[in-house]
Each structure stands twice: as structure tokens, then as C-alpha cells.
Amino acid sequence: MIFNRSLKEYTGYLALQTWINQAVALCQPSEVWLCDGSEEENRLLLERLVKSGTLTPLKNGCFLARSDPSDVARVEECTFIVTETKEEAGPTNNWMDPEEMGAVLSQLFRGSMQGRTLYVIPFCMGPLSSPFAKIGIQITDSPYVVVNMRIMTRMGKDALSTLQEGAFVPCMHSVGRPLKKGEQDVPWPCNTANRIIAHFPATKAIWSYGSGYGGNALLGKKCLALRIASCLAREEGWLAEHMLIMGVTNPAGVKKYFVAAFPSACGKTNLALLKPALPGWKVEVVGDDIAWIHLGEDGRLYAINPENGFFGVAPGTNWKSNPYAMEAISKNTLFTNCALNDEGEAWWEGKTKEPPAHLISWLGKEWRPGGEEKAAHPNARFTAPLSQCPILDPAFQAPLGVPLSAILFGGRRSDLEPLVYEANDFVGGVLVGASLASETTAAGGGAVGRLRHDPFAMLPFLGYPMGDYFAHWLSFKARTKEELLPKIFAVNWFRKDEKGDYLWPGFGENIRVLQWIFERTEGTAEAKEVPFGHIPAEGTLNTEGLNLKEGALEELFRVDREGWLKKLEETKNYFGLFGKRCPPELYREIERIEAAFVRP
Numbered sequence: 266m267i268f269n270r271s272l273k274e275y276t277g278y279l280a281l282q283t284w285i286n287q288a289v290a291l292c293q294p295s296e297v298w299l300c301d302g303s304e305e306e307n308r309l310l311l312e313r314l315v316k317s318g319t320l321t322p323l324k325n326g327c328f329l330a331r332s333d334p335s336d337v338a339r340v341e342e343c344t345f346i347v348t349e350t351k352e353e354a355g356p357t358n359n360w361m362d363p364e365e366m367g368a369v370l371s372q373l374f375r376g377s378m379q380g381r382t383l384y385v386i387p388f389c390m391g392p393l394s395s396p397f398a399k400i401g402i403q404i405t406d407s408p409y410v411v412v413n414m415r416i417m418t419r420m421g422k423d424a425l426s427t428l429q430e431g432a433f434v435p436c437m438h439s440v441g442r443p444l445k446k447g448e449q450d451v452p453w454p455c456n457t458a459n460r461i462i463a464h465f466p467a468t469k470a471i472w473s474y475g476s477g478y479g480g481n482a483l484l485g486k487k488c489l490a491l492r493i494a495s496c497l498a499r500e501e502g503w504l505a506e507h508m509l510i511m512g513v514t515n516p517a518g519v520k521k522y523f524v525a526a527f528p529s530a531c532g533k534t535n536l537a538l539l540k541p542a543l544p545g546w547k548v549e550v551v552g553d554d555i556a557w558i559h560l561g562e563d564g565r566l567y568a569i570n571p572e573n574g575f576f577g578v579a580p581g582t583n584w585k586s587n588p589y590a591m592e593a594i595s596k597n598t599l600f601t602n603c604a605l606n607d608e609g610e611a612w613w614e615g616k617t618k619e620p621p622a623h624l625i626s627w628l629g630k631e632w633r634p635g636g637e638e639k640a641a642h643p644n645a646r647f648t649a650p651l652s653q654c655p656i657l658d659p660a661f662q663a664p665l666g667v668p669l670s671a672i673l674f675g676g677r678r679s680d681l682e683p684l685v686y687e688a689n690d691f692v693g694g695v696l697v698g699a700s701l702a703s704e705t706t707a708a709g710g711g712a713v714g715r716l717r718h719d720p721f722a723m724l725p726f727l728g729y730p731m732g733d734y735f736a737h738w739l740s741f742k743a744r745t746k747e748e749l750l751p752k753i754f755a756v757n758w759f760r761k762d763e764k765g766d767y768l769w770p771g772f773g774e775n776i777r778v779l780q781w782i783f784e785r786t787e788g789t790a791e792a793k794e795v796p797f798g799h800i801p802a803e804g805t806l807n808t809e810g811l812n813l814k815e816g817a818l819e820e821l822f823r824v825d826r827e828g829w830l831k832k833l834e835e836t837k838n839y840f841g842l843f844g845k846r847c848p849p850e851l852y853r854e855i856e857r858i859e860a861a862f863v864r865p
């Protein structure tokens with residue numbers, strides 16, 4: 266075995282050496298490469314990837330990867346929480362017994378890296394100097410994963426240097442396609458039929474097999490920073506959330522930080538990188554996907570972004586919908602499953618008003634406009650460093666995080682849910698998060714327009730029972746003064762009129778909603794009490810210069826009593842799934858709202 270660096274330089278190297286030895290014995294690679302994260306190393310890996318046909322060089326240091334057409338997204342059916350009992354995994358997760366999973370995995374991984382290089386990726390989730398950061402060591406046979414992890418995390422020598430004895434999350438990954446002697450590799454090796462993404466909360470280990478795509482393979486993101494971190498957070502008294510983190514500065518120069526949770530296909534990255542339509546307002550981004558939230562010594566909540574890059578959906582991203590993302594991905598960006606234009610750039614549906622006359626599609630085929638097939642896959646992605654974002658918040662590396670003034674929950678709801686409301690109190694806000702639901706879009710596959718529950722936007726990302734998670738959220742009320750906790754809001758950019766047209770322009774105009782939220786946290790904006798909380802009082806939402814349709818504003822805030830009573834009934838019904846673990850406080854809050862509807 267050849268190591269390009271002695272592990273003895275590092276504390277905790279013994280545990281790491283043991284872990285690597287075990288992996289090598291099991292997977293039988295022909296080479297071992299300990300990643301240092303350097304420019305030089307990255308260059309060598311990119312070179313390998315171009316040679317193997319995995320990557321195509323584009324303009325400005327960008328590259329394009331085309332995946333195997335069967336390996337294009339996270340696979341929730343293949344994602345498991347492995348605990349002694351099924352109850353410990355909870356009713357919303359796939360479960361497997363540790364012994365059974367152990368047997369399955371050892372068989373799959375035995376010899377799985379034959380003919381390949383085993384890469385050891387030391388990475389840090391969170392700023393290197395943060396006491397909240399977590400170290401992971403990913404072992405993988407995919408150099409594509411290495412170059413993506415280098416963008417998405419703090420990867421290499423520095424991460425290894427902060428390693429304490431034994432304190433790392435072991436992340437084992439193989440694409441599951443060993444190479445026989447002399448066998449020619451394929452551009453995107455994978456083993457789609459046998460994909461498994463397994464999480465072991467007891468030992469905090471992650472094992473992923475068969476997929477090279479996104480959250481299945483970049484194990485720092487959904488696997489470590491959400492599923493395993495949610496378990497750590499429960500034990501250690503913090504929160505690992507599927508949330509963006511943004512700084513909002515008003516024209517007077519006062520700055521506040523918000524976090525926001527949205528199910529997929531609601532435009533979380535667009536909101537995180539908002540270009541305000543109102544003069545004098547400024548938005549800066551700390552993170553667009555994951556927030557680790559801790560209670561500070563002053564009794565307030567603080568958030569860090571464990572990630573170091575954007576792994577965003579490309580389709581729909583353009584200079585109008587998200588100009589700062591466009592700037593961030595203009596160089597040194599990896600594109601996956603986008604189309605290729607004649608200028609050597611990545612293209613996707615919604616990038617330009619008109620599609621180019623000629624493209625190579627994500628399937629590598631000649632493509633011209635007018636046909637059935639999309640040029641880019643709907644889940645095509647960009648991987649770009651946070652540092653390239655023109656509105657990156659100066660505090661994005663703050664070791665203790667940024668103090669939170671508001672928590673937003675939002676879904677895609679064509680009716681019932683107002684444009685914005687403030688929850689009654691902290692418990693009322695936890696109910697808003699717990700009852701989050703969103704209408705399905707074409708992007709997810711399956712039926713369109715169906716309402717799907719996605720509590721806290723965490724349904725696919727929680728590593729333990731949902732009812733316990735609700736109780737964990739509620740526990741923060743007893744740990745600090747309620748007035749120090751962020752105020753909680755619900756937002757909905759997607760309400761439609763009876764003709765099916767959107768009532769709210771959204772995008773940059775959403776700053777008007779953020780302004781009202783900002784002013785509520787300052788105690789300056791007036792509100793009108795409704796059974797489920799507070800909506801903007803007449804005239805307090807800034808609609809100056811907006812040409813809303815006649816009656817649109819009234820409709821955006823119309824309270825449909827019957828609709829709400831039905832929703833509350835249905836929510837109780839849904840919570841039944843979580844059994845006794847669902848905290849009684851949430852049922853009491855529902856009853857309180859019902860009572861207010863009956864006796865206004």
C-alpha cells in the first residue's frame with residue numbers, strides 16, 4: 266500500500282489506521298490514496314476523470330459529468346436506519362436489523378474495489394475552528410466523489426489535523442463495480458440493482474453501496490450532516506436541520522439572521538441567495554441547505570452551516586431567478602447531468618429563455634429543440650464553492666454561528682396557507698414545522714399537485730423517530746427564556762387564484778415578506794390576530810410599487826375557517842402515525858386553534 270503522507274503526523278491516527286486497514290482488507294483495492302485536499306491532488310484527480318471519460322472539461326475550470334441513466338437521484342427506498350429495534354428507527358424510516366445489515370454489507374463490500382483506487386477522504390463538517398464541527402472520514406472508490414467532496418466540505422490535511430482520538434464518523438462508500446484485470450472501466454460505474462445507504466445511529470457509522478450520485482455518495486451531506494447528525498443532536502442537545510441560513514440587513518443597517526426549512530422543489534436555494542427587489546435591503550447567505558443550531562450561553566439560538574459549497578438543482582436557475590447563484594457557478598464548478606452547448610458550457614431547461622439550436626443532452630445524445638426529451642435531467646446539479654458566491658455572509662465561518670431572530674417554514678400550497686403568518690408562540694411554531702406539507706411537482710416524479718406531509722422538511726433526513734424529534738424541538742422552551750428563542754413564521758409563495766395563476770410574484774419580491782418578519786422580530790410591525798397566529802395588519806405588508814391584481818392581497822390572507830378545521834383534523838390524523846411519541850403539547854395547540862375558530 267502506498268500512502269502519500271504518514272498518518273503518524275495526526276492525533277487519532279491509530280483509530281484511523283485501523284479503520285483504513287479494515288476497509289482495505291474488505292474491499293481489496295489495488296491502490297490506496299490518502300487525500301490531502303491540495304490543488305495539485307485535485308488537478309491529478311480531474312485529469313484521471315477526464316481520461317476515464319467521467320468528466321468533460323468546460324470553460325473556466327468547469328467540468329461536466331454524465332451519470333449512468335439509472336443513477337440520477339437520492340434513493341429513499343434504499344435508505345435505511347439500522348437499529349436494534351424497528352421502533353428506534355421510527356415509522357417514517359426504512360429499518361433493518363444490525364446483524365442482517367452487517368451480513369448484507371460485508372457481502373456487498375467484499376472485493377468491491379478490486380482493480381480500483383481506494384480514496385481516503387478526511388473532511389470537516391462546519392468551520393475548522395468551530396467547537397460544533399464534526400470530522401468524517403469517507404472511504405470511496407469514486408474519484409468523482411473526491412472532487413465533489415473537496416468543494417462541499419473542508420477536505421484534506423486541515424481536517425485531518427483537527428482529528429481527536431477516535432472522534433470521526435466513518436463513512437464507507439463503494440460504487441460496487443470491481444474491475445477485473447485488464448477490464449475497461451465505464452464513465453459512471455455504479456451498481457443500481459444493489460444500492461443501499463445504511464446509517465448506524467448506535468456507532469454513528471455510514472455505509473453506502475452502488476450509487477455514485479449526490480446524497481447517496483457525498484456522505485458528508487444528507488447522511489452525516491442530517492441523518493447521523495440528527496441522532497448526535499438529540500443526544501447532545503442541539504438541532505441538525507434541513508434549513509437555509511440567511512442574513513437580512515434593513516436600510517437602516519440593522520442585521521438579523523433567519524433560518525428557513527422548505528421541502529424540495531420550493532426554491533430554498535433561490536431564497537437563500539435572494540436579490541431583494543426593495544432598495545436598501547441586503548441579503549447575505551450563510552448556507553442554502555443545512556443548519557446546525559445550538560443554544561448559546563446567552564440563551565439565544567445560533568446556527569452554523571456544516572457545508573462548504575452548493576450542491577444545487579440546475580434546471581430553473583437563471584440570471585432572473587437566481588443571479589448570485591449564476592455568478593457562483595460561472596467558474597470552477599462541477600456540473601452533473603446538464604446538457605452541453607456548442608460553446609463548451611453547461612445548459613439546462615430554464616437557463617435561457619430559448620434553448621440553443623444544438624446541444625448534447627445529459628444522455629450524451631445529439632439534441633435539438635422541439636423533441637420530447639429534456640436536454641438536462643430535471644435533477645441535474647451544480648457543485649460550486651460557497652466562496653464564489655458574491656453575497657457570502659462574512660460570518661459564514663463564525664465558529665459559534667450566527668444568532669437567530671426568526672425561523673421560517675414554507676411549503677408549496679396553492680390554497681389555504683397565507684402568504685405569511687407568525688405562529689402563536691414557540692409551541693405554535695413547532696406545530697407549524699411539524700405540520701409542514703407541500704404539493705408535489707413534476708420534479709419529484711409521480712403524481713403532481715398531491716399534498717405530502719414533510720415535517721420540518723426532514724422526512725427523508727431524520728435518523729430517529731419523528732415523535733421524539735418533535736419532543737426534542739419542544740425541549741428548547743424549557744432550556745431558555747421564550748423571548749430569547751427565534752419567532753417562528755409560516756410562508757407560502759405559491760398560493761393561486763381560482764384561475765390557477767400565482768397570486769404573489771415571489772423571487773426578489775419576497776423581501777417584502779422578509780421585511781414584515783424582520784419588523785415583527787423588532788416589535789415594530791403591526792399584526793392582526795387569527796386563530797393560528799398573526800397575519801400582517803392592513804397596510805403593514807410593504808406592497809409599494811407592486812402591481813398586484815385586484816383582490817390578490819385579500820386572497821393571499823383570506824382565512825378559510827372550514828379549510829383550516831379540515832386541515833387541523835387531518836394533521837391530528839397524520840400525527841397518529843407517530844403514536845405515543847408525539848408530544849401532547851402539539852395536540853393541545855391544535856385544540857387551542859380549533860377552539861379559537863369556533864369562538865373567535
Ligand code: TSX
Pocket residue numbers: 530531532533535536537539581758759767769770771772773775
Ligand atoms: O424559488 C422560487 N421562489 C423563491 C424565490 C426566492 N420559486 C421557484 C420554485 C421552484 C424551485 C418560485 N416560484 C417562487 C418563489 O418565490 N414563486 C414561484 C411561483 C411563480 C412563478 C412564476 C411567476 C410568479 C410566481 N412569474 C411571474 O409572475 C411572471
Ligand code: MN
Pocket residue numbers: 507554
Ligand atoms: Mn436539501
